[in-house]
Amino acid sequence: MQFLSDSHGCAGWNGEMAGRIRAFDWGQTELGHLDTWPASLCSAVQLVLASPMPMVMLWGRAGYMIYNDAYSVFAGGRHPYLLGAPVELGWPEVAEFNRYVVDTCLAGGTLSYRNKDLVLLRDGVPEQVWMDLHYSPVANNDGQPAGVMAMVVETTEHVISERRRQAAEDAYRADNERVRLALNAGALLGSFVWDIKANVLSGDERFARTFSFTPEQNLSDLPTEVAESRIHPDDLAWVQERVNNSVKTGEAFNAEYRVLRTDGSYLWVQASGCCEFNEQDEPFRFPGVLIDIHERKTAEESLLKFTRNLEQRVTDEVDARLAAEEQLRQSQKLEAIGGLTGGVAHDFNNLLQVIAGNLHLLARHEPDNANVQRRVSASIAAVERGAKLSSQLLAFARRQPLSPAVCSPQQIFEGLGELLQRALGETIQIDVRLPTEVWSINVDRNQLENAILNLAINARDAMHGEGTIDLSADNVALDRRFCAGKGIVAGDYVRVAVADTGAGMSAEVLAQAFEPFFTTKADGQGTGLGLSMVFGFVKQSGGHIEIASEVGQGTRVQLYFPRSLRPVLSETPLQDGQYGGGHETILVVEDNEAVRSTAVELLSEEGYTILTAANGDAAMQMLLNGVAVDLIFTDVVMPGLIKSSELAAWAKVQQPPVAVLFTSGHTRDIISRNHQLSPDTFLLSKPYSPQALTQMVRTVLSG
The missing domain is CATH 3.40.50.2300 (Response regulator)
Known part of the structure; x- marks a missing residue:
């Protein structure tokens, strides 16, 4: 193979990537230093750099990557690390595909793909993309394939646009089917076509009669303002909004509204249609039909008037507004605390890690020094208290990392039994109640156990160390009325409850129960973060928490978790002594x-x-x-x-x-x-x- 004696063949390169290629240390790769590159390689690189299209050269069997400015934009955060890297390491998620490309082209073949479906990592997240890809071999000075010339054009937006067009066509066919059914049922009130480009409305005779157009009116040129004037004023904005949405997104158009009749009454109709787009993806035609739904709507309104109580409606709306305002206030407070806590937690826990790590190392180096061991133990205990405080704040702000898994409340209660008894003392009796078949939930088991333990300790303190704590779980179905304003949706839930017969709380104390750092205990006996942590964990798990209490009557805390239909994972207990060092x-x-x-x-x-x-x-x-x-x-x-x-x-x-x-x-x-x-x-x-x-x-x- 003939090599250049100098870099004249590479001297004509221009652009940002040309500078990066010259500055790169190619001596680390099989290509060798730039001044030893063959003329064929320099010419191919010149072609790549001069192209406005994203192009990349894969040289040698390893596929060392040399690319142009347009490809650097396509590479995103991987640029400039891709330069000079083997293609399989630069794009590891599609390594097998790239290996096939290099092997095929080095054997003299070419490859071309239209809208190739790939999954690439972007910002560390897998993303489905589509691309037009063209690969051809590049010869060396001896005329043998030595590299691959690749042209990469992303077509993701085009593919998505075509799919949207197909969805619109499917919706249009569905509308036609509804028209056919309506014709069979005798409920069709007419059909219409809106020429969007010319802003001309046309329709059949039944459509013209429905909107009270005069008999002599030309059916191919129906004034849109006349049709709009016949729509009930309360419905017009809604209809226009649905039309605009269909024109903008291509979604099927469906709207129920009232049309003014000649006798002054209104007729309920349902309009269905779909916007059609031309080859330039521009809306140009909007066909549709009208269906008579007056009897159905009249029956619905009669039933609504019969069952709806105006006073109850007003009460519900006021309650919903108050709940929404409270939820907004709580959300804003959580966001503020979360931002502050998250920013501090990273640096604070790093400091604690440095302290803890050096304390443990000091203890190992001074095993026989009793004073050192005593002081180290006290210091590590303080570090653990600091870490717990940070963890509780993150939990309240719903920023504690969770590892949810499907489990049953029975597993939770069985695992907690001995721990609860040891933590609460012999003077506290624990009464556990479970239904015959309790549903499963998807939660972080350790965090749920900590939450129940926190509630049980609060219950013990409220009863001054003596009494019975009721621990229960049952299956409940929550309706929309119960869920309104609580941040959860109606459905099946598992309710976990902890109840005591202690001193209870006043309404003023109860209103602040979940506030961070609020406590009724004496100084040094509590941080006021126990209930806050439970609140944050339950909300972060997609659930809801309620607390009911009366002075002298005790307290009941109820945790609601969405039911999981997935199977419970089998428990595999870890064997003692299986942990230690290694040689890895x-x-x-x-x-x-x-x-x-x-x-x-x-x-x-x-x-x-x-x-x-x-x-x-x-x-x-x-x-x-x-x-x-x-x-x-x-x-x-x-x-x-x-x-x-x-x-x-x-x-x-x-x-x-x-x-x-x-x-x-x-x-x-x-x-x-x-x-x-x-x-x-x-x-x-x-x-x-x-x-x-x-x-x-x-x-x-x-x-």
Whole structure:
């Protein structure tokens, strides 16, 4: 193969990407330094850079990526990391497809795809896209295929537009079927066509009679203002809104409204139609029909007048407005607390992690020093109290990461039995009631157990340490009236209740029961976050909480969780002693140097081989360079272009997949949706102990 003696063949390149290509260290790749590139490669790169279309060159069997400015826009956040990277590493989610492309073109073949359906990761989230793709081989100086020229044109918007057009046509056919049925039933009042471009309305004789047009009126040119004047004033805005929506979105048009008759009365009609679009995706024609629904609407109105009580309507509307205002106030308060708590929690928990990690290491290094062990134990207890406070605030603000799973209240109660008795003392009796077949719920089991424990401890304190606590669960069906203003929808729910016969609460105290830091206990006996945490957890789980209390009559707290129809997962108890150290290689990705150093030391003492990276960018570069690891232990919130979720996405598509363990003081919903973790996401919340770290690492590596 003949090589250039200098870079003259590459000197004519222009544009931003030309500069990046010249600055890139190609000596790291099989292409070698730029001044050794063959003339064929330089010419092909010139063609790529000069194209206004997104184009990328895949050179060699590895498919080293060289692309133009238009492709850098298409690459999004992966640019400029894709430059010089093998295509299978640059686009790991479609690695198998790209391998087939490179192998085919290097064998002399060409490939072309029209609206190719692919799933790409964008901001770490899988997204379905469609593309026109064209691949052809590029020859070297010897005339042999040495690379692949790829043209990439995203057609996602076009495909979605075509699907919308198809949906509109389907709706139009459905309308025609309704017309046929209406004709058979004798309820058809006429048909019409609105020429949108010319703004001309036409219709048949029955349509003209329905809208009281004069007999001599030309049916192909019916004044739209006359038709609009016949529609009841209360219905006109609604009809126009439905027409505009159909013209804008292509959705089927359906509207029920009243039309003025010649005798001064009104006739109820249903208008159905669909907007048609031309090849330029512009609305141009709107056909439709009128159907007589007067008898049905008259019957409905008679029934409504008979059953509806005006006074009750006013009361319901006032109650709904008050509930909505309260819900808005609560939502605004939660948002403010959530924003403050979330911002503080990340840095606060990082500080606690540094303190806790060094305390544990100090305790290990001074095992025989009683004074050190005593002081370390007291300090770690204070760290745990700080962590609990942060966790409770996040729970109230509905920003605590949850790991929901399907379970039954019976499992919850059985698991809590011994813990409750130990926490409440022998003078408290626990009366548990369950129906024969209680429904399942989808919740974070640990958080629900903590919530019940909090409520039980409050009940014990209200009864001054003596009495009976009723713990129950039952199946309930909630209607729309009950759910109004509560942020839940009507349906089947499981109600978990904790009741006591204690001192109860006054109306003033009850109104503030869920307020954060509100407590009736003496100083030092409570933070006032117990009920707040329960409230936030229930709301974040899609449920509702109610509390009823009277002075001297006791208190009853009821938690409502939506019923789950999925099967309950079988419980697999963990074996004692299964956790410990190991010989695997772990990549620790953490931007806080103090946190990173303590994590490295804790894991090194367990026998692991540790590699470190200060952020996601450095970690991804190491992985793309071929560094082999068994586990990525990464902070969730870090600076840089590469997010922790994108590291996890890369790890998931490797063969075999690389295990990932997240850690954070606050996830900010980067690895979750509405702070709900998926079953395959593992999170170790800061601050964590050496035992918790070791157990979670072994769990993830063994999973």
